[in-house]
Amino acid sequence: MFAGQALAQVTPTPRPDPNSSASAPAGPVVLPAILVDLFDPAAAPPSPNPPPVAPLANRPLLLVAPQAVSGAFVPDEVLVSINGDPQAAATVAAALGLEVRSMRQSALLGVTVARFGIPDGRPVGVVLAQLAGDARILSRAPNHIYSLQQAATIGSYAFGRIEIAAAEARGTGVRIAVIDTAADETHPALAGVIAGTFDAMEETPVADRGHGTSITGILAGIGVSPGIAPGAVIFHARAFEGGRSTMSVILSALDWAAEQDVRLINMSFVGPANDLMARAVGAARERGILLVAAAGNNGPQAPYGYPAAYPEVIAVTATDDEDGLMEQANRGPYVYVAAPGVQLVAPVPGGTDLVTGTSFAAAVVSGAIANLLSAAPDHSADWVEHALASTAHDLGPAGRDTDFGFGLINTKAAAAAR
Known part of the structure; x- marks a missing residue:
């Protein structure tokens, strides 16, 4: 506030919680939970040219619910912020059979933001759920579309x-x-x-x-x-x-x-x-x-x-x-x-x-x-x-x-x- 000046207090109407399902008149359809091997891209439909993935012993199958996604979005991409360098992003992508389409450091977020492509047709919600199992992922989101x-x-x-x-x-x-x-x-x-x-x-x-x-x-x-x-x-x-x-x-x-x-x-x-x-x-x-x-x-x-x-x-x-x-x-x-x-x-x-x-x-x-x-x-x-x-x-x-x-x-x- 400008020094020496005061304004009458304004009590705004509470803002909607963006994470609340009540923030919009209509919500998305939530898909049923599916079995997804978070460490094995073979659990999803096969990619024509899957990247090599080092074998892991005793890889667990986890019950993961696909993330419900509302609004228009690019159907074969997801955005993630990474706790680590570009090599960490490449490793995460390879482990899930994804493509690194772009990567850069965000000045506002202070982290690496990667745009992963989904080459095998998996739904975006499924890939978002799979990414939830990796501790290196700070946040994950659809690549939503905005219009003027x-x-x-x-x-x-x-x-x-x-x-x-x-x-x-x-x-x-x-x-x-x-x-x-x-x-x-x-x-x-x-x-x-x-x-x-x-x-x-x-x-x-x-x-x-x-x-x-x-x-x-x-x-x-x-x-x-x-x-x-x-x-x-x-x-x-x-x-x-x-x-x-x-x-x-x-x-x-x-x-x-x-x-x-x-x-x-x-x-x-x-x-x-x-x-x-x-x-x-x-x-x-x-x-x-x-x-x-x-x-x-x-x-x-x-x-x-x-x-x-x-x-x-x-x-x-x-x-x-x-x-x-x-x-x-x-x-x-x-x-x-x-x-x-x-x-x-x-x-x-x-x-x-x-x-x-x-x-x-x-x-x-x-x-x-x-x-x-x-x-x-x-x-x-x-x-x-x-x-x-x-x-x-x-x-x-x-x-x-x-x-x-x-x-x-x-x-x-x-x-x-x-």
Whole structure:
């Protein structure tokens, strides 16, 4: 908290427990337990070219339940963090008939993260259960798939709704990371806006620059498409193509973002709960980095959207020019605040267009936060979170609710909070 300032206490609605089966409206089907030899890849369907494994005497058969996996994921991969060097990861993979597809040291997690391929068709849940038997494995998770949150169809009305004068909006000097598609750096609205770039998908050709251009433009655009926080220093990580990405790619982008000494990371995407995602955003928040994410565009009955639903993240829903909730928005106790996100004018490759989605509402909130930090760089992440919540314009039922969270952000009031 900023020295000499105090805020009214805000009591948030308890966040969902990501490990609880009650955290989403519908849970996955749990498969029956099976007999798995944790030390013998021959216990699973045979691989065409299994790696050599040293024979072990008296290898026990253990009763292991396949791990139930929810959400979309890469069907033949798992992610693990390893207590040991790359050779330890290779040994673990060989013992279970897996392929080491990539391996690197995570700056946020401080451990080696390996992406194992499953060459023989075993279900991901079975492999996760098999990996549970090895003490060298610190964590294991599916390689979940995440998607950008743009609805099917910043703008001038956004400034007025969040109580900030467009002529006075400033994000000067605030370092912000955007994890998204590639951006069109040749667009006039982005001229000189992006200070650094990172491609977490080097092996995939760039075909899509639309979503990333709009998000960065809403944040810090200049000229005829002014952003909420012009002057902010943007570090743009390309981690999406065709609207999709994976946990391994996103973790690489998060690591890079943290290394840029940013104050804030904008994550306008949604996917399932994932152990590595939870640990990464937790580690980033411990560093004092603010994390802003889209609540999701999958409707009121949709499961909670992650990373927004993690307690370290500011989950943003979208409203229109009359403060009505976007119909497609996710609902849930994890929603923290609301911001304009319906029919916003935003830069796109080749010009401007109207965009809709919680993705763009998240960018509006990130821009508002940049204004607060530009005016008072010593404000802590905790101060910013509480200032947004305590000064928001309450919408819907009194108090925090599952539609609007604490309500529509009020940048002017937040800046004056004590």
